[in-house]
Structures are given as structure tokens and as C-alpha cells.
Amino acid sequence: MGEVSLFIPCSVDLLLADLGQATVEVLRRAGVVPFYRPEQTCCGHPAITAGHVDLAVDLAKRFVVIFEKDEFIVCPAGSCVYTVKKLYPKVLQSEPAWQKRAEAVASRVYELSEYLVDVLGIEDLGAEYQGKVAYHESCSLLRHLGIDQQPKRLISNIRGVELVALNEADVCCGFGGEFSIKYPELSGAILGDKVRNFINSGADVLLLSDPGCLLNIAGYINRNHPEKRAMHLAAFLASNLREEVTA
Amino acid sequence: MIPQTERFREMVLESLNNERRRQLAGQVAGVFRFLRIYALQSYADPAQVMRNVAQSRANSLERLPELLERFEERATAAGAKVYWARDAHEANQLITDIVTGKGIKLAVKGKSMVSEETELNHALEDAGVEVYEGDLGEFIVQQLGQPPFHIVGPAIHLTAEEISDLFVSLMGIEPTNDPVALGRAARVHLRDKFASAGVGITGVNVAVAETGSICLVENEGNIRLATSKPRIHIALMSIEKLVGTVDEALQAIGLLTKSCTGQKISSYVSVITGPRKDGESDGPDELHIVIMDNGRTAFYQDQELRQALRCIRCGACLGVCPVYTRVGGPTYGWIYSGPMGAVLNPLLVGVNRSKDLFESCTQCGICQEVCPGGIKHLDLYNRFRQMVIYGFPALGVKKEPDASAIFMKLFTWGMSSPWRYRLGAAVGRLFLKRYVKDGSIKNLPILKGWFRYRDLPAPAAHTFRDWWASQQSNNVNLNAVKEGSVTHGQ
Numbered sequence A: 001m002g003e004v005s006l007f008i009p010c011s012v013d014l015l016l017a018d019l020g021q022a023t024v025e026v027l028r029r030a031g032v033v034p035f036y037r038p039e040q041t042c043c044g045h046p047a048i049t050a051g052h053v054d055l056a057v058d059l060a061k062r063f064v065v066i067f068e069k070d071e072f073i074v075c076p077a078g079s080c081v082y083t084v085k086k087l088y089p090k091v092l093q094s095e096p097a098w099q100k101r102a103e104a105v106a107s108r109v110y111e112l113s114e115y116l117v118d119v120l121g122i123e124d125l126g127a128e129y130q131g132k133v134a135y136h137e138s139c140s141l142l143r144h145l146g147i148d149q150q151p152k153r154l155i156s157n158i159r160g161v162e163l164v165a166l167n168e169a170d171v172c173c174g175f176g177g178e179f180s181i182k183y184p185e186l187s188g189a190i191l192g193d194k195v196r197n198f199i200n201s202g203a204d205v206l207l208l209s210d211p212g213c214l215l216n217i218a219g220y221i222n223r224n225h226p227e228k229r230a231m232h233l234a235a236f237l238a239s240n241l242r243e244e245v246t247a
Numbered sequence B: 001m002i003p004q005t006e007r008f009r010e011m012v013l014e015s016l017n018n019e020r021r022r023q024l025a026g027q028v029a030g031v032f033r034f035l036r037i038y039a040l041q042s043y044a045d046p047a048q049v050m051r052n053v054a055q056s057r058a059n060s061l062e063r064l065p066e067l068l069e070r071f072e073e074r075a076t077a078a079g080a081k082v083y084w085a086r087d088a089h090e091a092n093q094l095i096t097d098i099v100t101g102k103g104i105k106l107a108v109k110g111k112s113m114v115s116e117e118t119e120l121n122h123a124l125e126d127a128g129v130e131v132y133e134g135d136l137g138e139f140i141v142q143q144l145g146q147p148p149f150h151i152v153g154p155a156i157h158l159t160a161e162e163i164s165d166l167f168v169s170l171m172g173i174e175p176t177n178d179p180v181a182l183g184r185a186a187r188v189h190l191r192d193k194f195a196s197a198g199v200g201i202t203g204v205n206v207a208v209a210e211t212g213s214i215c216l217v218e219n220e221g222n223i224r225l226a227t228s229k230p231r232i233h234i235a236l237m238s239i240e241k242l243v244g245t246v247d248e249a250l251q252a253i254g255l256l257t258k259s260c261t262g263q264k265i266s267s268y269v270s271v272i273t274g275p276r277k278d279g280e281s282d283g284p285d286e287l288h289i290v291i292m293d294n295g296r297t298a299f300y301q302d303q304e305l306r307q308a309l310r311c312i313r314c315g316a317c318l319g320v321c322p323v324y325t326r327v328g329g330p331t332y333g334w335i336y337s338g339p340m341g342a343v344l345n346p347l348l349v350g351v352n353r354s355k356d357l358f359e360s361c362t363q364c365g366i367c368q369e370v371c372p373g374g375i376k377h378l379d380l381y382n383r384f385r386q387m388v389i390y391g392f393p394a395l396g397v398k399k400e401p402d403a404s405a406i407f408m409k410l411f412t413w414g415m416s417s418p419w420r421y422r423l424g425a426a427v428g429r430l431f432l433k434r435y436v437k438d439g440s441i442k443n444l445p446i447l448k449g450w451f452r453y454r455d456l457p458a459p460a461a462h463t464f465r466d467w468w469a470s471q472q473s474n475n476v477n478l479n480a481v482k483e484g485s486v487t488h489g490q
Helices: A008-013 A018-029 A045-049 A054-069 A078-090 A096-106 A112-119 A151-155 A179-184 A183-203 A211-224 A232-238 B005-017 B021-038 B046-060 B064-077 B088-101 B113-118 B120-126 B136-144 B162-169 B178-197 B222-225 B246-261 B294-299 B303-310 B314-318 B340-350 B355-359 B365-372 B375-388 B402-417 B417-431 B449-452 B462-473
Strands: A003-006 A035-036 A073-075 A109-111 A127-134 A159-163 A205-208 A231-232 B083-085 B108-109 B129-135 B199-203 B206-208 B213-218 B231-239 B270-274 B286-292
Touching: A003 A018, A003 A078, A003 B340, A008 A018, A008 A211, A008 B417, A008 B462, A018 A035, A018 A112, A018 A232, A018 B462, A035 B462, A045 A054, A045 A078, A045 B402, A054 A078, A054 A096, A054 B402, A073 A112, A078 A096, A078 A109, A109 A112, A109 B088, A109 B206, A112 A151, A112 A232, A127 A183, A127 A232, A127 B108, A151 A159, A151 A232, A159 B246, A179 A183, A179 B449, A183 A211, A183 B449, A205 A211, A205 A232, A211 A231, A211 B449, A232 B178, A232 B199, B005 B021, B005 B355, B021 B314, B046 B064, B046 B246, B046 B303, B064 B083, B064 B286, B083 B088, B088 B120, B088 B199, B088 B314, B108 B178, B108 B222, B113 B120, B113 B231, B120 B129, B136 B162, B136 B178, B162 B178, B162 B206, B178 B222, B199 B222, B213 B222, B213 B246, B222 B270, B246 B270, B294 B303, B294 B340, B303 B375, B314 B340, B314 B365, B340 B355, B340 B375, B355 B375, B365 B375, B402 B417
Parallel strands: A003 A035, A003 A073, A073 A109, A127 A159, A127 A205, A205 A231, B083 B286, B108 B129, B108 B199, B199 B231, B231 B286
Antiparallel strands: B206 B213, B213 B270
């Protein structure tokens, strides 16, 4: 049986442990054995995007050292995968030896839905849900990693589910990390439009694949539309898995 | 237009509170966004064309000094006079000298961003020259003394009523809300100016080194008229407009119009090589081309910053940017707005004073996806952020005290060892748990901006790592435990 190394973002570890557990559950259902390296902390994304690239050098090296020996490294967060794959080579550009090691590790890092669909070839995890869902295309997946079909395949293979169209599904939700705190009015305006589109879609649940978008959108829904839900795809799948049918 | 990029934050609030402007910004962008996608489908392989143009932009910039010399040589051979201007002041001076030297009192203009950059109209008016914008939208905002609302729709924020009021007082027409009648009134009014103007002044969309030609793209015919009716044509261009060959120019223009207005090609494309020659039926007697630097060579030397000069001013990035589409053009405080402005204004106006333009980015990356120049906006924004954090004397960027620096230092320090991480996590989670109410956190003494619009979830009962550890001790056989393979070291 294959083994995968869990790359659990700090936001998930500290706030959203359920999402980490759901990731484990989904991977086990897919027939692989996840393991977790407790030395991992944060990939450094907030520091890098704020321009404090030098402060992230040690974090990037730590990541390389911790995960270097693992064959498959799987993460339920598009933005953290993006950090390792696209930002680390820049963070480490003045140290070519480290940069090379980082690129080698990065080639084995996968976003969860990408790993399930592209690596394992699994599109049906055996979940069932009677109702309407919509899917928000997180920028980190869609644009930074080019992952668009994989999450939608996993959703459309949920028995009983209706995946409804979401207007402006590929437009940013207004999170942007520090942006949401530094420019609250702008972030709020963008977020308000995102949620309005979700409400108008008629879906009960908005699915997405990045903890950043999740905190942002779910936080707004919790305050303004408590009858609706935003969920990470992994959490949604895990909570709707049918009883195991195989022996 | 005097730069006010430092007012971005307050202008954002003004724009967001102006319901009509906010809706308009979104609607205009939505239309252009849709039209662009539709027009691009006329290419067999749109992605390949975008790669070609981006490559051409990169190559042209690489060879810029050589292309500029070649252009001067070819344009001069074709009969044009070429001038070099170090900055906006020199460019304006050169142009007003040509105009006043000929005793010209009336000038017509084609819509040109670079002339907005230099505030050419003011310079000409100060020299006693009457200037009329020939583009309808540009003419309207000029008469109202307003900045253009959108790069290709300068007056798109105005209603027919507002334009009627203006035309009634300006031309003495009967009030009307019929756009066709208003267009006709402007045409009649301006036709007379075109007929009597001594000079036509335009910008340049693309300049071709191998032929010494300048190319101009428009829809209303005012540029065609400004470059053929008056006896003198003056074209003002910034240095980065050069490409090597006619083929490259045509490919760039094809992508420009599709990216800009969603047209397969604009109604008019003028390719001008020198003034009217013997035996030719139209064109001016004199063609003067002013090539302006205005701060560009200062960052040209820097390979990463140089990419800002790949911009072809199509405005595709405006139509898709989640920030621009909420606030519109004038919010950005200078002629270049949206992601285009966030890339150009720091370099042309100053990084420190334009800080909010590049910091107010959600990092969604959609601007990069549509950019015909292949600009990597996020890389540039990050570079600008670094300049502000560390200072960058080469471009006069001052190091600024950064409130988040201490936080980031503490954060990265805490994250760089497991025990510090655990300690920070325990303290942070205890802190958060004190504020949990009905299953979520509605407010905190910190992160005020966040809580203005949304809640935070209550932290889960345990961290993921604690849950994992407890699982492991409950049933070590279930999972493969990798041990001893990693120790932290560098």
C-alpha cells in the first residue's frame, strides 16, 4: 500500500483540525496510508507575500529537510502548495544548491484533489449527498497551480449531488491574506459579491479547496447567512462517505 | 494629471460609497472582459499568439537601444524629424516650441496616455495654444475638466443627461438624451477645429524599427484626421513602444484591440512612415516624432523591473482585477490604473507614494493570465514590497518603518522550531478560545479589519498534531510511522 506524507498547513493545524482529520480520512478511503511529520510548522507564505523574503529562507530550508525523503507529499491547501512549488525557488535563488533541493521536493508535492485524481486515478470516493452544491475556484488552485477539473470530478461523482453553476466562480473571494486585514473595505466588497453569487446559485453548500478562502467565505456566511455553509471539499467528502462496501 | 497615488486608500472609500460608480466599474469591466474572451476565439490558437507577443515584447526590450537607433535612422530617412526628450518637461518644451515656432494657435489631439503623463495640454495652453481632444470621450472629460474614468472609455461614467447639459452650454444645442444626436453635435463642433488646426498631436501605439513607421489604433477616425488634415503632425511616444519588424507590430496590434475593446481589429489602424511625399495625395507636410524617456531608463537596467515596459496599455488587466472592478480608474490617482497602474505608477511616480497600489492586491494572479506583454505582476509587486522594506536608493525608494515587520519576524522565528511553534500555538489558541461565543469568534482586540465583515471559527478542540499523536498512541499498528529520518538542520 502506498504511503503519503501529510503536509498540514499551520492554519489547519491550529484552527481547522477537523479539516486535517478529513484529509486523513479521505486518503485512507482512497487506499493509501498517510503519515505525519510533526516537525512541520508553516511554509512561510505570509512572510514571502508580504515582501519579507529573507525571513522565509529558513522556513523554506526546514521544509526541504523535513520532506526531502518523501515520495508523495499531499496538502489540502492550494496556497501552501503554491508556496513550495512556485515561491521557494525565488526565496532560495541566491543559494542554488538549496534551490535545487527545493525544486526536487516541490515536484513531489500535490494538492489533495490533484493527488487523488491525477496520481491515484480516483474520481469516486464513495460519497453520497442529496442536495445542491456549488464550487468556488480558488485562485491558488485555478491560476497558480492549474488545478480546475480535479475537484469538480470528485464532486460530480458524489452520488445524488447536483453541482450547480456559480456565477463568477473563477473570481477571487477577496481574501489575499494580509489584504483582508489591511484593506478591509475592498476585501469586504469582493467577498460580499462572492457570497451573493453563491446565494443566487441556489446551492446549500459552497465547496472549495483552500483554507484561506474557507476562513474568509465561511466567516462571512456564518455572520450573514447562517443557514448556508462553506466547506472544504475534503471535509465535505469525509462527512458524506458511504459505509465502506469493500471487504 | 498630477499624481495623487498616495490618496488611494481614501479614494477607495469614496468609490465604494459611490454606488453608481461602483456598479459602473463592475459593469464596464464585465463587458470588456466578455468581449475580450469572445474576440480571442477568432485566433486558431490564442495562447500561442499571446506567447508570441509576450516574447516579442521581451525581445524588443532586450534590443531596445539598438531598435531606437535604427528607428531614428529609418524614420529620418523617411522624412520625419526625430527628437529625444529626457523627461516630461523636455517633451512638452520640444512640442510647444515646434507649435509656437510656427505661430500655431489651435491644436487637435488624438487620445494619448503618454500626453496625459506629461500633461501636454496644460503646457500648450500655457503657451497660448488652444487644444482640442478629438476622441469623443476624451473631449467630453476635457471640457468638464475631469480625469478619464477608463483607459478606453474616458467618459463612460457620464449619463446622456450630463453630456447634454455640457453640450447645451458649449455648443448651444437643444437638450437631448439621444446619443446619436449628441455624437453628431460633437462631430460638427470638432470638424471645424480639425479643419482650422495648424497641428495634429497624437501618441504612438507601436513603432517599427525596420521601417521607421509609427502605428496608431483607434475607432473614431479622429486620429486619422489629426494625422492627415493639419499641415503638421507631432507624435509623442515613450521609449518602450519599439518593436523590430512590421510583422511583430501587426501581431501586437491584433492582440491589443482584442484585449482592449474586444474587437478583432479596431475601425482604424494607421501606419505612418514619414510625412507626405511627392506624388502622395494626403498626409502632413511635416512629421515630428518626440521619443521620451521620463524615468524609464532608470529601471530599464534592472532585468526584473524592466518587464513593466512590456505593457502595451490594452487594459485587459483592468477588466479582470477584483480590486479595479470594485473601484474604477480614478481611484488609482494617476492616468494608469488597475494592475497596469500598480506596475507603472510606482516606477514612474515613485514606489513610496504608490505603495497602496501594489499592496492592495489579493494575489489572485488573474492580471498575469490576461496580460499580452507577459508581465508577472505578482513578482513586481513583491519586489516593490521588498524595496519599501529594505530601501532601494537606485530608484530613490526610502525604507519605511513597517508595522508588520516585527510581527513577521516574530512569526517566522516562532515557526522555525517545533517547540516555539507549540508554545505559540498553545498561547494563541488559549487567547482565541477566550473570545468564542456561540461557536465562533465575532471580534478580537486585534485584526479589526477582519472582523468588520466576518467571523473566525472557534479553534477546533485540539490541534491536528495532537489529534494525530493521540491516534498514534491508540493504535500504532494502523499507520506507518516514519521515525528518525529527519532532524532539523541546515
